[in-house]
Amino acid sequence: MNRQLDLQAISRSFERVALNNNWQALHTPQNLASAISVEAAELLRLFQWSGTRDGQAVPTANAVAEELADLVMYINALADVLDIDLV
Numbered sequence: 652m653n654r655q656l657d658l659q660a661i662s663r664s665f666e667r668v669a670l671n672n673n674w675q676a677l678h679t680p681q682n683l684a685s686a687i688s689v690e691a692a693e694l695l696r697l698f699q700w701s702g703t704r705d706g707q708a709v710p711t712a713n714a715v716a717e718e719l720a721d722l723v724m725y726i727n728a729l730a731d732v733l734d735i736d737l738v
């Protein structure tokens with residue numbers, strides 16, 4: 652399967668959510684960078700103790716994918732706010 656990441660579609664979707672929730676003013680570079688840090692910590696939490704002791708499960712691909720998607724969304728939003736072309 653050859654799928655591409657559509658950053659413009661992600662931007663439009665994120666902007667709609669922000670507009671519907673009146674969050675536009677909150678999407679400052681500092682807040683978006685903070686959100687990236689939080690999402691990265693959530694990703695790391697999935698792996699924190701996995702495989703280090705008997706019975707510690709490795710995170711599911713779905714759980715990892717959800718955190719990666721959040722990271723992509725916030726990184727893309729920060730790039731948009733700072734007028735950075737990630738492509």
